Amino acid sequence: xMLWACAGVPLGAYNIAxxxxxALLVQPQILTVLSLVTWAQCWYYxxxxxxxxxxxxxxxxxxxxxxxxxxxxxxxxxxxxRNLEWPLICMGILSAVLLAAGVLRHYYDIYVHxxxxxxxxxxVGIDAAGDVFSLVSLFFQPxxxxxxxxxxxxxxxxxxxxxxxGGYFNLLPWxxxxxxxxRENGAGAGNSEVGNAVAIQEGTSHDVELERMDSASSxxxxxxxxxxxxxxxxxx
Numbered sequence: 001x002m003l004w005a006c007a008g009v010p011l012g013a014y015n016i017a018x019x020x021x022x023a024l025l026v027q028p029q030i031l032t033v034l035s036l037v038t039w040a041q042c043w044y045y046x047x048x049x050x051x052x053x054x055x056x057x058x059x060x061x062x063x064x065x066x067x068x069x070x071x072x073x074x075x076x077x078x079x080x081x082r083n084l085e086w087p088l089i090c091m092g093i094l095s096a097v098l099l100a101a102g103v104l105r106h107y108y109d110i111y112v113h114x115x116x117x118x119x120x121x122x123x124v125g126i127d128a129a130g131d132v133f134s135l136v137s138l139f140f141q142p143x144x145x146x147x148x149x150x151x152x153x154x155x156x157x158x159x160x161x162x163x164x165x166g167g168y169f170n171l172l173p174w175x176x177x178x179x180x181x182x183r184e185n186g187a188g189a190g191n192s193e194v195g196n197a198v199a200i201q202e203g204t205s206h207d208v209e210l211e212r213m214d215s216a217s218s219x220x221x222x223x224x225x226x227x228x229x230x231x232x233x234x235x236x
Contacts, residue, residue, distance in 0.1 A: 002035070004099065005039060005061075005065065010095040011151065014088065014151075017076035018088065018148065021141065027134065075087065076088050076091060092147040099154070100154055103158040103159060106118075110162075116166040124163055124166075128159040131152045134152040135152050135156070
C-alpha cells in the first residue's frame, strides 16, 4: 500500500505538469489517499495501533506527500520553462516503477506459494479497468503522451498477469475438483440404481420360488390316499 501511496506523488506531479485532463489530475490524488487509508488499516488491525495513532501518522504522511507533490510540480514547470524535458521524463519513469513494484510483490507471493492469495480479484478487475479508462482518456489529449501510455499500460499488463495466475492456480484446480465431485456423485448414484435393480430382481426371484413351494405344498397336502391305491383285477 505504501508503494502505491508513494507512486501517487510523482504520478500526480507528472500528470499536472503534462497538462492532462481533470480525471487524470484527480486520479493520482485518490490513489494516494486510499492507499494511505488502507495502509493505516493494516497497522490498526495487524499491529494494534490505536485510532488516534493511525490518524496522526497517516495525516502526517499525507501532508508530507502533498507538500512534496507541490514542490515537484513547481520544479517540473520551472524546467519546462527552460525547455528541460528530462525532469518530467524521470518523474514519469519513477511513477511507473513504483506502480509496477506495488503489483510485482504479488508475483513474488504467487511464485512462493503457487497460488493467488491476499488480494481480491474484484479489486484487480476494477484497477485494471481504471488503467484502461486512463489509457482511453490519453487518446483525447491534444497530443498523445507516449510515456503516460507506458505508465498505465504497464500496470494494466501486470494486473492481467495476476488474473491469469489466478485462473491457472485457483480457478482450474477448483473446476477440476468440482468435476471430480460430480463424477463421484454420478458414479454413486449409478451404483445405487444397480443395487436397487439387483434387489428388485432378487426379490422377484424369491417371490417366484415361494410360489413354487406353495404350489408344491398344495399338491402334497391335497393328495388323497386313494390316489395311491392300486386296483387288482384277477385274470378271467
